[in-house]
Amino acid sequence: MTQLFFEQLLNGLQLGMFLFLVSAGLTLVFGFMNIINLAHGSLFMIGAYAVAVLTNLTGSFFLGLLLSFPVVAAFALVIELLIIRPLYHRDHLDQVLATFGLILFFNEGVSIVFGRTPLFLNVPEALSGAVQITDTFSYPLYRIAIITVGLMVAAILWFIIVKTRTGMRIRAGTTNPEMIRALGVNIQALNTTIFVVGALFAGLAGGLSGPLTSVEVGMGENLLILSFVCIVIGGIGSIRGALLGALTVGLVDTLGRAFLPDLLGQFLDPATANGIGAALSSMSVYLLMIIVLIFKPTGLFPVARAA
Amino acid sequence: MKLKTLLAATALSALATAGMAQDALKIGMITTLSGPAGYLGTDVRDGFLLAIEEEGGTLGGVPVEVIVEDDGLKPENGRAIAERFLERDEVEIMTGVIFSNIAPVVAPLTLRAGRFYISPNSGPSQFAGKACHENYFVASWQNDTLHESAGIAASNLGYNNAYILAPNYQAGKDALAGFKRFFTGDIVEETYTQLGQTDYAAEIAKIRAAKPEMVFQFLPGGMGINFMKQYDQAGLRDEIPLVLAAPSADINILRAVGASMLGVQNTSHWNHDLDNAANVAFVASFEETYDRAPTVYASQGYDTARLIASALRATGGAVTADMDGFRAALKAADFEAVRGPFAFNSNNHPVQNWYSREVVEIDGEFRNRTTGIIVENHADAYVGECSM
Numbered sequence: 001m002t003q004l005f006f007e008q009l010l011n012g013l014q015l016g017m018f019l020f021l022v023s024a025g026l027t028l029v030f031g032f033m034n035i036i037n038l039a040h041g042s043l044f045m046i047g048a049y050a051v052a053v054l055t056n057l058t059g060s061f062f063l064g065l066l067l068s069f070p071v072v073a074a075f076a077l078v079i080e081l082l083i084i085r086p087l088y089h090r091d092h093l094d095q096v097l098a099t100f101g102l103i104l105f106f107n108e109g110v111s112i113v114f115g116r117t118p119l120f121l122n123v124p125e126a127l128s129g130a131v132q133i134t135d136t137f138s139y140p141l142y143r144i145a146i147i148t149v150g151l152m153v154a155a156i157l158w159f160i161i162v163k164t165r166t167g168m169r170i171r172a173g174t175t176n177p178e179m180i181r182a183l184g185v186n187i188q189a190l191n192t193t194i195f196v197v198g199a200l201f202a203g204l205a206g207g208l209s210g211p212l213t214s215v216e217v218g219m220g221e222n223l224l225i226l227s228f229v230c231i232v233i234g235g236i237g238s239i240r241g242a243l244l245g246a247l248t249v250g251l252v253d254t255l256g257r258a259f260l261p262d263l264l265g266q267f268l269d270p271a272t273a274n275g276i277g278a279a280l281s282s283m284s285v286y287l288l289m290i291i292v293l294i295f296k297p298t299g300l301f302p303v304a305r306a307a
Numbered sequence: 308m309k310l311k312t313l314l315a316a317t318a319l320s321a322l323a324t325a326g327m328a329q330d331a332l333k334i335g336m337i338t339t340l341s342g343p344a345g346y347l348g349t350d351v352r353d354g355f356l357l358a359i360e361e362e363g364g365t366l367g368g369v370p371v372e373v374i375v376e377d378d379g380l381k382p383e384n385g386r387a388i389a390e391r392f393l394e395r396d397e398v399e400i401m402t403g404v405i406f407s408n409i410a411p412v413v414a415p416l417t418l419r420a421g422r423f424y425i426s427p428n429s430g431p432s433q434f435a436g437k438a439c440h441e442n443y444f445v446a447s448w449q450n451d452t453l454h455e456s457a458g459i460a461a462s463n464l465g466y467n468n469a470y471i472l473a474p475n476y477q478a479g480k481d482a483l484a485g486f487k488r489f490f491t492g493d494i495v496e497e498t499y500t501q502l503g504q505t506d507y508a509a510e511i512a513k514i515r516a517a518k519p520e521m522v523f524q525f526l527p528g529g530m531g532i533n534f535m536k537q538y539d540q541a542g543l544r545d546e547i548p549l550v551l552a553a554p555s556a557d558i559n560i561l562r563a564v565g566a567s568m569l570g571v572q573n574t575s576h577w578n579h580d581l582d583n584a585a586n587v588a589f590v591a592s593f594e595e596t597y598d599r600a601p602t603v604y605a606s607q608g609y610d611t612a613r614l615i616a617s618a619l620r621a622t623g624g625a626v627t628a629d630m631d632g633f634r635a636a637l638k639a640a641d642f643e644a645v646r647g648p649f650a651f652n653s654n655n656h657p658v659q660n661w662y663s664r665e666v667v668e669i670d671g672e673f674r675n676r677t678t679g680i681i682v683e684n685h686a687d688a689y690v691g692e693c694s695m
Contacts (some may be wrong), residue, residue: 004516011508018506108341116346118532118563123540130542140540143508212540213505214532214563216343222503258509261498278475278499 003137008258009251014143016250017150021205022223023230023242024157025198031174031237031303032194035084036095039102040202040227041220043079047072047203048210048219049110052119055210061124065207072203073196080195088191107217116217121210146208153201157239170194174237174303226253229285233292235299244300249285256281331372332624334615335398337388337413339405340377343529346559347405347604348377351427353597354608355402358616361592366612367620374398378409385409386416393420399626400425402611405604407431407450407478418442422627423637427611428604430656432481436692439654442630444637446611448576449656449687450478453552454485456574456661457523460681461490461550463663464572468493469550470519472510474526475499482525482552488688495519500526507534511541522549531555532563539567548572557602561666561673568673571666576659577606577646578677585643610644617642648684654693658686 026040050071055064083102087095122128123142130138161167169190172180181187206220213219230249234241261277268276292300336355338348352375359366359373374396378385385404392398393416401417402425404410410429417424423442430449434440461469469492473479483497495517498510511534514522526534531554538544544567553575561568579590579600589609593601601609614637621636622629638651650658661682664675 004512007512008509011506011512014508015506111341111345116343116349117559118343118529120563120565122536122565122567128540138542140542142540209505212533212537214343214529214536216529216532216563217345218343219505219529222505254506254509257500258513274497274499282475282501 003134004258007137007139008254010139010143011258012251012254013247014147014250015254016247017147018205018209018246019223019226019230019250020150020243020246021153021201021208023227023234023246024153024239025201026224026227027231027234027237027239027242028170028194028201029198030231032170033084033088033191034177035087035195036092036099037084037195037198038096038099038224039079039106040198041224042103042106043072043076043199043202044206044209044220044223045106045110045218046075047206048121048215049114049119049206050203051207051210052121052215055121061121061127061211065204068203068207069200072199076196076199077192079199080192084195085188085191103221110217118214118216119210121215123211142211146212149204149208153204154239154243161239166190166193226285229289231299233289233299235301235303237303238299238301241299241301241303248288252288253281253285256284260284331370332366332400332619332626333396333398334371334373334400334402335389335392335396336373336375336403337378337385337392337401337409338375338403339380339409340375341379344380344405344527345377346602347428348403350602350604351403351405351608351611354593354601354605354610355427355612356608357589357593357596357605358609358612360596362616367616367618367624369619369624371619375403378404380406380409382409382412385412389413389416393417393422398422400615402427402615404429410434414440414443421630423633425611425615425637427607430687432689435654435656435687436689439693439695441634441655441695444614444651444655445657446614447607447657448659449689450481451485451488451689452661452685452687453554453574454482454523454525455489455688456576456681456685457550457552458486458488458490459661460572460574460663461486461521461523462492463681464521464550466492466521466550468495468519469521469523470495470498470514470517470547471523472498472500472526473524474502474504474530476502478527479525486523486525486552490523492520500530502530504530505533507537508541510534511538511543514547515541515543519547522547523551524549525552525555527554528560532560535560535564535567535571539564544570550574553577553603556664556666556675557604558600558674559602561675565673566668568666569668573664573666573675574661574681575603575664575675576657576661577603578662578664578675580675580677581645581647581662583643583645583647586645586647589645606645610642610646610649613642613644614640650684652686652690653695654687654690655695656687656690658684661685 050068051064054067127142132138230245234245260281264273264277340348376388400423405428407429414424426445430445435449551573556573618636622632663678667676
């Protein structure tokens with residue numbers, strides 16, 4: 001039982017790290033540029049397709065992952081220049097409509113180019129198999145790799161945002177965009193950079209998810225909703241919040257699915273417990289969000305904003 | 308591209324013949340062409356059109372015009388299209404519906420308008436039982452029978468207990484009920500997952516801890532692909548075998564999952580290697596026309612069209628003009644189905660054989676190989692509730 005609990009904790013941690021990769025870009029773009037980018041899920045899908053195609057071409061997953069970065073960056077650059085830039089000073093509703101249009105556009109585009117059959121992408125040889133943690137307990141190596149990449153990304157982001165001049169500008173821009181423009185910082189260039197970096201995180205998450213999940217049209221949309229929950233819980237615009245929010249969501253979701261039906265089974269008959277358990281565990285993440293929003297309407301790690 | 312030409316050719320030939328003799332018979336096809344599940348509708352449509360193409364734009368010698376529209380897997384779209392088809396286009400036969408949340412919207416509209424509804428895929432339980440109707444036919448299967456066959460297969464394979472899981476929605480619950488109806492062993496645990504779930508680590512850990520003899524899952528489309536990949540990566544594929552139903556093991560899923568599916572037992576009413584003349588010709592013709600292997604959905608589209616053809620030939624093209632005649636001709640099911648023996652039960656649902664299949668690797672491609680018949684002339688469980 002303790003072993004199963006430990007395994008489920010690891011599963012929750014892994015899901016959380018994965019959600020962090022998706023949410024990091026989302027929260028940067030929303031926090032700094034004040035843009036609601038629903039097409040973030042499409043960039044996730046583009047990353048996954050790019051990695052699948054390039055892996056099949058080059059024969060190496062790692063090469064495929066590396067080569068997918070310029071592809072995703074190019075897409076992000078074009079999206080930023082053509083669609084996002086004219087929307088900076090528009091209403092959030094306009095941004096939602098435009099980026100929702102992008103979702104439809106990319107979904108249909110991908111079906112036209114690749115058809116509706118999901119693409120094949122498997123775990124690379126070097127990362128397949130399992131790590132023996134105790135004598136009786138092993139954990140898939142690939143999932144451990146995802147946890148590691150998540151931690152690395154968190155560390156790199158922390159370093160950039162806290163220790164570098166660009167990071168300082170980003171923080172300043174999130175707090176008071178008018179002032180930073182008045183001080184002569186080229187905010188246009190900074191916006192583009194942040195959008196592309198955010199897209200790269202989404203693309204990286206998509207590429208990493210390829211071996212675990214189905215590389216198919218619309219694959220990013222389910223995750224997009226969960227990532228929004230993560231950044232709302234964590235506090236919009238805060239990387240630390242995104243990390244914490246993602247870990248919380250990952251753990252609550254996994255542990256809910258794992259143990260709620262059994263827990264309810266202690267005092268309900270099995271069929272009812274199963275039904276209620278399944279329903280409750282799919283709601284658990286959203287219930288958590290409601291509770292957080294009641295007590296901390298700006299999330300757990302709110303970013304200070306100029307009035 | 309090839310598809311477009313075929314569509315145009317069908318339309319053109321239909322128009323040409325229409326001009327000569329009578330107006331072409333209109334068939335409305337409401338199906339799911341977009342989104343992740345779009346390949347199901349695409350294949351039903353292509354199988355259907357292939358049968359027309361082979362007859363030079365006719366079915367049973369009667370010129371037909373097929374109007375195809377995408378429902379986008381939304382019941383409200385299905386309703387709007389159905390109303391347009393029935394009122395403006397005056398289709399006499401409605402077909403194409405893939406999903407069981409769309410059929411209960413489209414079928415009653417069609418039946419109330421006095422037209423025929425012939426399903427190439429979805430067969431929800433209510434229309435097999437209490438809500439059965441003389442003008443409602445299912446040319447594929449009643450939903451439950453897909454999973455009943457898996458339950459029988461699992462019992463035949465000698466498994467004494469099973470861990471079963473499905474998404475938490477109606478079709479998922481029906482699937483588990485269907486599996487349990489004929490499975491003779493015990494159910495270790497029943498798990499309902501979220502619809503559209505991507506990560507199955509928690510469920511897989513529970514399966515590992517529960518140590519069942521086998522696992523049955525009904526996770527259609529991308530969910531199943533996610534599950535199978537992760538199940539294999541967790542090292543469980545060799546430890547705890549799976550028995551699946553047809554929708555979890557079509558050729559598109561095998562391609563996307565790859566070696567992780569190797570050796571998996573599954574059941575279906577059709578397979579590409581079934582050795583009957585109609586099927587051999589169909590598989591060759593489909594591959595030739597569309598340059599891809601047919602899925603089970605393509606076979607259903609094709610069978611539906613050929614069923615309609617057999618009835619049209621018998622009535623000389625009369626559908627709504629001779630309701631009783633067309634109905635009787637449909638019910639006779641006088642055609643060579645690519646799945647082999649086929650007959651309609653009293654509730655207008657098929658009585659047919661179910662086959663066991665195993666995933667094998669042939670020339671680097673993963674395909675299903677038929678290993679035997681699980682059950683012959685299997686009827687659905689609801690026929691007794693139908694008053695026809």
